[in-house]
Amino acid sequence: MKAVLFDLDGTLIDSAPQLVGALNQLRQQYNLPPIPFLVGRPFASHGAAGLLKAGFDMDKNDPAYDARVQEFLDIYKEVFNQNVQCMEGIEELINTLNLKGISWGIVTNKAKKFAQPLVSSHPLLSSTECLIAGDEVSVPKPSPEGLLKASQLLSIQPSDIIYLGDDRRDVMAANDAGMVSIVARYGYLEAGDDANNWNAQHIIDKPSDLLSYLSP
Known part of the structure; x- marks a missing residue:
């Protein structure tokens, strides 16, 4: 080869620590408890869509989906390259x-x-x-x-x-x-x-x- x-x-x-961390910050904004890291970790390869499914049981058919994705990305962009x-x-x-x-x-x-x-x-x-x-x-x-x-x-x-x-x-x-x-x-x-x-x-x-x- x-x-x-x-x-x-x-x-x-x-990148799971930053992705799951951003998800839990978003959950906190909605007065939801953090999900355990090991629960969120497997969804890190699925991007925002997978993480929102894990954190909010939300998919693209949800009317609030696009807005929630943007909220997640706004948080993630502040932490994605940290450590x-x-x-x-x-x-x-x-x-x-x-x-x-x-x-x-x-x-x-x-x-x-x-x-x-x-x-x-x-x-x-x-x-x-x-x-x-x-x-x-x-x-x-x-x-x-x-x-x-x-x-x-x-x-x-x-x-x-x-x-x-x-x-x-x-x-x-x-x-x-x-x-x-x-x-x-x-x-x-x-x-x-x-x-x-x-x-x-x-x-x-x-x-x-x-x-x-x-x-x-």
Whole structure:
């Protein structure tokens, strides 16, 4: 394999503390008690939609949904880049990719206004060769559009690229793009969600496990 593409939240960075924290600040505004961190954590890969479902049992059919999303984002934008850490083992993996001369990039559904500062402010992640945000494509994951765009930017064929993510949508996008799909089971999987049912080519439990799939 000639390159690795990563999802961002729950795969490269542990953004759950900031996301769940913002959700609980919003719940406080509505006189609701905070939800336990471990209850909210699995929804961190689903963005505002997943978090509002977890925190308010609200979906896009609710008349107040759009306004509540904006309220959440207004809070999140104040905390999203505070003390964000990489997932355990990611720094060692990225350093190894760099040493081996293997290209790597990021394809996320996160909006660029959040993704770009998170990546550019991190000494390690700022060396990524490409960053494709969710609002830089016409259709975000599970569409393969972002992955194919990254493939073009890297000038590497999709069949020579691994895509690592912690959500079923990541697997769908990778498979449709013709890439090697690998699940980061260390990420934000929901309780009872079996990644074995996602039709991924491989599943790993820690970032270093990815290294065994880098050989052609």
